[in-house]
Structures are given as structure tokens and as C-alpha cells.
Amino acid sequence: FIVFCFAVALCSYLFDKRKNSGNTLTASAERRLEEDDTYALSRIGKESVYSYFVTEKPVGWLAAFATLGIQVAILVFFVVASEANLQNDTIDIEFTWKCPRDSEWCDNKADLTKAGWFIFSMLMIAFLAKDMINGCKLTYHSSKVRHTIGARIRYFIGGMGLCSITLFALY
Numbered sequence: 783f784i785v786f787c788f789a790v791a792l793c794s795y796l797f798d799k800r801k802n803s804g805n806t807l808t809a810s811a812e813r814r815l816e817e818d819d820t821y822a823l824s825r826i827g828k829e830s831v832y833s834y835f836v837t838e839k840p841v842g843w844l845a846a847f848a849t850l851g852i853q854v855a856i857l858v859f860f861v862v863a864s865e866a867n868l869q870n871d872t873i874d875i876e877f878t879w880k881c882p883r884d885s886e887w888c889d890n891k892a893d894l895t896k897a898g899w900f901i902f903s904m905l906m907i908a909f910l911a912k913d914m915i916n917g918c919k920l921t922y923h924s925s926k927v928r929h930t931i932g933a934r935i936r937y938f939i940g941g942m943g944l945c946s947i948t949l950f951a952l953y
Contacts, residue, residue, distance in 0.1 A: 791938055794925035821923065835940030836920075838932070850943050857950050910948050917944030 831849045834842030878892035920941030924934045 791921055791925045794922055832940055832944055835943060836936050838936070846940075846943070850947060853947050854950065857947075857953075861953065906952065910952060913944055913948040917941045917948060920944065 831846055834846040837843075878890055879888045880891050881888040918941065920937050922941075924937035924941060926934070929937070
């Protein structure tokens, strides 16, 4: 995934560089850079700890990476716990099939329905799609030629962090 996003950002950068070749930095271009910083901050969320990725402050980066690490650790904990190992007696799997001894047929006593799975899927998409879309926009935004290399790296890492943690939460 990261390689794919890097390739998209690189292709977009090369396209933008070719399109803007010969343009010089003017007052309006400097104003656009400030607007781009505001745009990047709005895409990642002003209240989000990931907003520190678009700043130049090392303490902010430390806070953002620490938060990203904690979120990954929590998600790994849930992923490992969700893997079924039927040889382990301490698992929390509930068997939903009941098979009476005097019958050839078994009944599924699970409370899960297709409507329930549909509602669950829609809620996950509704809450996580915003982060995924904004992370992709920020990754695309990192390819603009008018930014310094440092700004492009910050935008790319911020967008990738947001996209990666969102995809991991969906997993």
C-alpha cells in the first residue's frame, strides 16, 4: 500500500512539475503556499493529533508518532485476539450451532443477520471513509512542486499515517 501511494505521489509530482515548468515564485505563489498549509491542516483535521505531521515542530512529530504507535499496538492486540485457535481452551469463541442427539439437523442459534452486517458495514464506512479520503488527498497534496521537499515529506507521511491506520482499523 505504501509503495502504491508513493508511486502515485511520484507520478503526480512529475506531472505537476512538467505542467508548471518555467513558473517563478511570485507573491501570489507564496500566498498559495500559505493556503496549501491551511488546506493540509484542514484535510488532516485541526483537532487531530495527526495535524502535528504537517508542522515543523519536532515535539509535535513525536506526539503524532507516539499516538500512531499506540493506535497500532491497540489494533494489533485486537487482531491477535480475533484469530481463532480452537486448540486453546481460553478463547472467547461462542459456538452457535446446536445439534440435538436425536435429530439429523443442526440449528444455528446466532443472532447475526444480514441486516446487522449491513448496518455494521455502513457505520464503519461512514466513520472511516472521511479519514481515508482526507489521507489520500493529503498524499496527493504532497506531490505539488511548489512545496519544499520538507513540506512534501511532511504531507506524505501525514497522509500515509492517516490512510494506514484507517485501513488497519478496517482489517
